[in-house]
Amino acid sequence: MTTQAPIFIAEVSSNHHRDLDRCFEFIKASAEIGCDAVKFQLFKIDQLFAPEILARSEMHRARKQWELPVNFLPELKRCCDSYGIQFSCTPFYLDAVKELAPYVDFYKIASYELLWDDLLIACARTGKPVVISAGMANLEEIDHAIETLQEAGCQQITLLHCVSAYPTPMADCNLAVLGTFRERYGVKVGWSDHSVQPAVIRRAVNRWQADCIEFHIDLDEQGAEYAAGHCWLPHQIQPVISECRDATTIDGRVDKVLAPSEAPDRDWRADPSDGLRPLKHLR
Numbered sequence: 302m303t304t305q306a307p308i309f310i311a312e313v314s315s316n317h318h319r320d321l322d323r324c325f326e327f328i329k330a331s332a333e334i335g336c337d338a339v340k341f342q343l344f345k346i347d348q349l350f351a352p353e354i355l356a357r358s359e360m361h362r363a364r365k366q367w368e369l370p371v372n373f374l375p376e377l378k379r380c381c382d383s384y385g386i387q388f389s390c391t392p393f394y395l396d397a398v399k400e401l402a403p404y405v406d407f408y409k410i411a412s413y414e415l416l417w418d419d420l421l422i423a424c425a426r427t428g429k430p431v432v433i434s435a436g437m438a439n440l441e442e443i444d445h446a447i448e449t450l451q452e453a454g455c456q457q458i459t460l461l462h463c464v465s466a467y468p469t470p471m472a473d474c475n476l477a478v479l480g481t482f483r484e485r486y487g488v489k490v491g492w493s494d495h496s497v498q499p500a501v502i503r504r505a506v507n508r509w510q511a512d513c514i515e516f517h518i519d520l521d522e523q524g525a526e527y528a529a530g531h532c533w534l535p536h537q538i539q540p541v542i543s544e545c546r547d548a549t550t551i552d553g554r555v556d557k558v559l560a561p562s563e564a565p566d567r568d569w570r571a572d573p574s575d576g577l578r579p580l581k582h583l584r
Contacts, residue, residue, distance in 0.1 A: 305549060306545055306546050306548070306549045307491065307506055307511050307512055307513055307514050307545060308337045308338065308459075308491075308512065308513045308514070309335065309336045309337050309338075309513075309514050309515075309516075309542050309545075310336065310337065310338045310339070310340050310389065310409075310432070310513065310514070310515040310516070311327070311330075311331035311334075311336045311338070311339045311340065311516065311518040312340045312493075312515055312516060312517045312518060313327045313339060313340065313341050313342075313518060314341075314342055314517050314524075314526050314532075315342065315364070315367035315524070315525045315526055316517075316518070316519045316520070316524025316525055316526055316527065316532065317341070317369065317524075318523075318524075318525070319366065319367075319368065319369070319370060321373055321376060323520070324341070324373060324376075324377055324380075325376075325380050326520055327339060327518065327520060328377070328380045328381055328384055328386070329380075329384060330518070330520060330535045331384075331386060331518065332384035332385065332386045333535070334535050334538060334539040334542055335539065335542040335543060335546060336386060336542070337386060337387060338381075338386055338387035338388070338389050338406065338407075339381060339386060339387075339388065339389070340389040340390060340391065340409055340515070341369050341377065341389075341390045341391075342369060342390065342391045342393065342411075343369050343371070343374075343390050343391065343392055343393060343394075343397045343400065343401060344367075344368060344369075344391075344393035344394065344397070345368060345393075345394055346361070346362065346364055346365045346368065348393070348394035349364075349393050349394070366525075367525055369390075371400055374390075374400065374401065374403075374404045375403075375404065377404070378404040378405075387406035387407065388404060388405055388406055389405050389406060389407050389408065389409050389432070390404075390405050390408070390409070391408070391409045391410065391411050391414075392408065392410075392420065392423075392424065393411070393414065395419060395420060395423055398420070398423040398424055398427065399423075402427050402429070405429065406429070406430075407429055407430035407431065407432055407457075408424040408427070408429055408430070408431050408432070409431075409432045409433070409434075409515075410424060410431060410432070410433040410434070411434055412434040412435060412436030412437055412438065412463050412465050412493075413436075413437075413465070415433065415434070415435060415437075415438050415442060415443070415446050416438075416442065416446075418445075418449050421433075421446060421449045421450050421453065422449060422450075422453040424450075424455070425449075425450045425451075425453035425454050425455035426453055426454060428454065428456075429457075430455075430456075430457035430458070430459070431450055431455050431457070431458055431459070432458075432459040432461060432491075432513065432515070433446060433447075433450070433458065433459070433460055433461065434461045434463040434493045434515075435460060435461065435462060435463055435482075436463035436464055436465030436493070437465050440485070443460070443482075443486075447460065447486050447488065457489075458486075458488040458489070459488065459489040459490070459491055459512060459513050460482050460486060460488050460489070460490050460491070461490070461491045461492060461493040461513060461515060462475070462476065462478050462479055462482060462490065462491070462492055462493070463492075463493035463495070464495060464496075465495075466495060467495050467526075467529045467530065467531040468495050468496060468497055468529070468530040468531040469494075469495040469496045469531070470496075471496055471498055471500070471501060474496060474501050476492065476501070476504055476505050476508070476509050477509070479491075479492065479505065479509040479510075479511060480509060489512040489513060490509075490511065490512055490513075491505075491511045491512050491513030491514055491515065492505040492509075492511050492513075492514055492515070493515040493516075494514065494515065494516040494517075494533075495517070495531040496531075497516075497530070497531060497532070497533055497537070499540075499541045502514055502516070502541050502545070503541065503544065503545070506545045506548070507545075507548065514545075516533050516538060517531050517532040517533065518532060518533055518534075518535065518538070519532040519533070519534060520534070520535065521534075522534070568580050568582070568583050569583070
């Protein structure tokens with residue numbers, strides 16, 4: 302038996318500037334710092350917010366500049382494949398599920414869409430794995446979401462604990478719920494980070510054995526969401542990822558084995574006949 306490092310997902314979110322070359326840079330950076338997957342978001346403002354909100358809120362209308370062009374999808378998948386990492390995306394409208402199907406390795410359902418059964422069912426019916434965040438949800442709502450996914454045929458579910466505060470105070474992280482999720486649902490569990498605190502990710506991995514860590518990434522402090530304070534820069538998150546990877550080597554196996562590095566000293570133990578070193582066959 303050996304321990305296994307968590308899957309790390311870099312969430313580009315709306316930091317891409319609708320620039321395909323910048324998207325490629327996110328994928329390259331994510332691969333270089335040790336991520337297993339990179340995730341984008343596919344939404345259209347007029348299918349994300351109610352018309353009443355768009356009519357009176359310039360801030361929400363301005364988010365049209367954050368939309369990921371659908372025609373980027375084939376190129377994003379190709380780029381991910383070239384770097385050997387998975388491509389994922391969050392659909393925020395029903396047709397997005399079909400648009401993403403030829404390209405994504407798994408779907409991600411955002412906390413804000415957890416209540417939307419039609420979206421969950423559409424993702425589940427593709428047969429692809431689903432990662433779902435549970436920020437703001439109570440256990441009854443999560444029960445329903447997991448049941449909905451399973452009844453629609455989803456066989457691979459990863460449930461992420463998430464606090465939908467940007468950034469998340471450490472005191473609000475409540476990582477112990479990961480144990481509750483694993484026991485209650487029997488699925489893989491993880492942490493979707495908005496804290497930008499290495500100690501939080503280390504605790505999620507080392508104490509609560511998170512199967513998956515998702516985090517928001519920006520390249521250069523110029524992303525649309527960076528100023529909010531919940532995005533990591535590559536040089537900040539890379540040592541945390543490396544540490545979590547190294548932990549699997551440090552933990553090793555559950556059986557007691559002779560380490561190669563200690564083998565030369567084995568015969569220099571005290572001989573049981575007289576208590577003197579080394580063993581008699583060396584003397």
